[in-house]
Amino acid sequence: MTVFKTFLKVLNKCKFVIILYTVILLTFGAFNMTTSENSTNFVASKPDVLIINNDENVGVTKNLVEYITNNSNNVDVKNNEDAINDALFYREINYIIYIPQNYRQDILDGKNPEIEIKSTGDYQASYAEMLLSRYINIEVIYAKEIKDEDKLIEKINNTLAEQTEIEITSKLDTDSLSKATFYYNFASYSILAGAIYVICLILSSFNETKIRKRTIISSMNYKKHNRILLISNALLAIALWIFYVIISFIIVGKTMFSIQGVIYIVNSFIFTICALTIAFLIANLVNNKNAINGIVNVIALGSSFLCGAFVPVEWLPASVLKVAHILPTYWYIQTNELMKTIEKFDIESLKPVFINMGVIALFTIIFVIITNIISKRKRKIA
Amino acid sequence: MKNIIEVKNLTKEYRNLKAIDDLSFEVHEGEILGLLGPNGSGKSTTINCILSLLKFSKGSIKILGKEMKPDSYDIKKDLGVIFQEVAVFEELTVYENIDYFCGLYIKDKTTRKKYIKEAIELVGLEEFKKFYPKQLSGGLLRRLNIACGIAHKPKIIFLDEPTVAVDPQSRNSILDGIKKLRDQGATIVYTTHYMEEVEILCDRIIILDKGKVLATGTSDKLKELAKIEEKVTIEINNLQPEQIEKIKQLENVDEVNYNVGNLIITYKKGKNNLGELIEHLKKENIKYNKIYSERPTLNDVFLELTGKELRD
Numbered sequence: 001m002t003v004f005k006t007f008l009k010v011l012n013k014c015k016f017v018i019i020l021y022t023v024i025l026l027t028f029g030a031f032n033m034t035t036s037e038n039s040t041n042f043v044a045s046k047p048d049v050l051i052i053n054n055d056e057n058v059g060v061t062k063n064l065v066e067y068i069t070n071n072s073n074n075v076d077v078k079n080n081e082d083a084i085n086d087a088l089f090y091r092e093i094n095y096i097i098y099i100p101q102n103y104r105q106d107i108l109d110g111k112n113p114e115i116e117i118k119s120t121g122d123y124q125a126s127y128a129e130m131l132l133s134r135y136i137n138i139e140v141i142y143a144k145e146i147k148d149e150d151k152l153i154e155k156i157n158n159t160l161a162e163q164t165e166i167e168i169t170s171k172l173d174t175d176s177l178s179k180a181t182f183y184y185n186f187a188s189y190s191i192l193a194g195a196i197y198v199i200c201l202i203l204s205s206f207n208e209t210k211i212r213k214r215t216i217i218s219s220m221n222y223k224k225h226n227r228i229l230l231i232s233n234a235l236l237a238i239a240l241w242i243f244y245v246i247i248s249f250i251i252v253g254k255t256m257f258s259i260q261g262v263i264y265i266v267n268s269f270i271f272t273i274c275a276l277t278i279a280f281l282i283a284n285l286v287n288n289k290n291a292i293n294g295i296v297n298v299i300a301l302g303s304s305f306l307c308g309a310f311v312p313v314e315w316l317p318a319s320v321l322k323v324a325h326i327l328p329t330y331w332y333i334q335t336n337e338l339m340k341t342i343e344k345f346d347i348e349s350l351k352p353v354f355i356n357m358g359v360i361a362l363f364t365i366i367f368v369i370i371t372n373i374i375s376k377r378k379r380k381i382a
Numbered sequence: 383m384k385n386i387i388e389v390k391n392l393t394k395e396y397r398n399l400k401a402i403d404d405l406s407f408e409v410h411e412g413e414i415l416g417l418l419g420p421n422g423s424g425k426s427t428t429i430n431c432i433l434s435l436l437k438f439s440k441g442s443i444k445i446l447g448k449e450m451k452p453d454s455y456d457i458k459k460d461l462g463v464i465f466q467e468v469a470v471f472e473e474l475t476v477y478e479n480i481d482y483f484c485g486l487y488i489k490d491k492t493t494r495k496k497y498i499k500e501a502i503e504l505v506g507l508e509e510f511k512k513f514y515p516k517q518l519s520g521g522l523l524r525r526l527n528i529a530c531g532i533a534h535k536p537k538i539i540f541l542d543e544p545t546v547a548v549d550p551q552s553r554n555s556i557l558d559g560i561k562k563l564r565d566q567g568a569t570i571v572y573t574t575h576y577m578e579e580v581e582i583l584c585d586r587i588i589i590l591d592k593g594k595v596l597a598t599g600t601s602d603k604l605k606e607l608a609k610i611e612e613k614v615t616i617e618i619n620n621l622q623p624e625q626i627e628k629i630k631q632l633e634n635v636d637e638v639n640y641n642v643g644n645l646i647i648t649y650k651k652g653k654n655n656l657g658e659l660i661e662h663l664k665k666e667n668i669k670y671n672k673i674y675s676e677r678p679t680l681n682d683v684f685l686e687l688t689g690k691e692l693r694d
Binding site: 001002005006009010012013205208210211213214215216217218219220221225 | 433434435452453455456458459461463465467468469470471472473474478481482483485486487530531
């Protein structure tokens with residue numbers, strides 16, 4: 001009890017660090033909530049298009065102008081090349097369509113007239129180009145078969161008016177899952193940084209050479225003393241994990257009562273144990289309290305950035321993700337990311353989850369082995 | 383007298399260097415044994431070997447009649463150690479620190495509470511119980527260090543240079559505390575390179591150098607080893623070489639040194655040396671300011687045995 005009680009007293013001195021990392025997690029979690037809620041509304045945007053019609057505004061030409069006008073914002077710019085170029089440069093227009101002379105006649109003759117365009121090259125311009133291509137492709141195909149202009153216009157308009165019904169069969173609550181994934185991804189930083197910082201600080205106090213000497217010569221079995229310290233640290237890490245899991249229930253409660261929720265919890269538990277072994281390894285290597293802060297930043301922040309805890313994995317370059325494979329955080333985040341897409345839970349779909357968890361467990365074993373080797377070597381030197 | 387610690391032929395080698403060379407000695411029950419020697423003489427290495435903190439190359443160590451090993455927890459419960467460096471938790475208060483180290487030995491809460499109170503009283507830290515180590519001065523920290531090492535009431539206490547870099551007031555308090563511990567029945571092994579401390583504190587002294595025992599005995603016995611009986615110092619200005627030569631001719635004079643107005647005369651043996659010297663100075667009409675006589679110190683003994691000063 002003496003060792004455990006002293007452990008708690010030393011831990012009490014580190015409580016601000018735990019509070020700090022929890023506040024960071026909660027702040028980013030809350031920030032994510034607000035940004036995710038905004039993304040539930042979608043309004044289609046229209047490109048700003050200028051049509052310069054050099055043909056007569058009748059028949060198929062008029063129909064083209066009407067179609068483009070109805071599906072875009074029609075911008076009025078002086079019919080002056082300099083003014084047009086300026087408007088394009090300042091992004092007042094995304095796309096300019098120059099309808100050539102005899103466009104109508106060429107279409108009716110079954111030809112494919114060339115249309116000159118100017119574009120800003122952005123996604124709005126691409127959308128305008130898509131509208132134009134869609135119209136002309138349909139027009140050219142029908143014009144080869146239909147010679148009557150009114151019928152041609154009618155056929156084109158009917159085809160363009162056709163809509164495809166899309167039914168979303170997935171029952172996944174993607175918004176809630178995204179929030180949970182973000183929370184648990186970010187929690188990897190809080191767990192790793194919190195565990196390493198606090199455990200290393202506590203162990204550096206107990207392992208200080210002078211205090212260690214005093215403990216070794218005492219009548220308490222030194223192996224027993226170390227066992228108590230190990231259990232105390234494990235309890236601390238588990239308490240930290242339980243605390244973060246409880247917060248996840250508060251933030252994304254609904255998701256946590258699903259199979260995905262169970263996987264998030266199991267995955268974070270395995271990761272917490274791995275973080276604990278990393279903390280033991282570092283505590284064995286470093287005994288300087290001032291150096292611990294720097295090491296926490298390098299390991300926790302570094303792996304969180306490299307593995308996608310702070311930014312979505314899909315935004316990270318392939319080369320970065322390749323490097324991230326050597327870090328346990330990567331495998332932890334991969335499992336969280338999978339939760340956003342897996343709908344049917346069976347052995348086959350859960351296989352990558354088990355593999356990811358297995359890799360983290362393997363990392364844990366490796367860290368334990370390295371820690372043992374180092375501490376044995378240290379004892380020999382002493 | 384019962385031997386509490388028996389060290390026989392202890393040798394500790396670091397590659398080609400012998401830190402302890404065939405060292406043998408005993409510590410008697412209830413005594414304060416001083417291990418005296420210059421820095422690097424092997425005092426701390428000897429203590430570390432006795433406590434099984436260091437593996438030794440040869441020899442045997444018995445404490446309370448049993449062989450001392452790293453897992454001799456039945457022996458360790460009777461040992462208390464105070465190292466030169468302060469070994470306490472920065473995060474714990476004075477009381478909590480003593481409680482932790484005492485708790486490594488004493489499980490019973492009530493007994494521990496009583497022992498902690500007594501330890502705090504012994505070192506005079508009653509007013510600082512709730513202070514953190516960083517709030518304490520160097521001297522108070524040393525006292526806390528001692529309290530942490532003795533709170534469990536050990537039968538044998540090892541003190542490894544506990545007064546290094548300590549102010550005179552704290553030093554006196556520490557030395558008084560050690561005497562009290564001995565009076566309470568503890569056996570104490572005290573290592574230091576301060577000969578004054580050894581002289582006033584220790585019942586028996588072992589002089590070490592280069593890992594070897596040079597001499598063992600009480601302070602008076604050791605002083606007999608010095609070939610001088612008396613040392614007289616006189617403050618004289620402008621002493622002429624022929625006058626020094628005449629002093630050298632006096633009976634029992636071993637050596638005469640004159641340096642910066644100080645004349646130091648060492649005598650081999652004999653009585654009334656000081657009286658004869660004063661008479662000679664009168665006869666020669668030599669004026670002097672101050673004159674005093676000293677018995678040989680342990681430093682003289684060390685000088686006699688090794689040819690160098692203990693403070694070197």
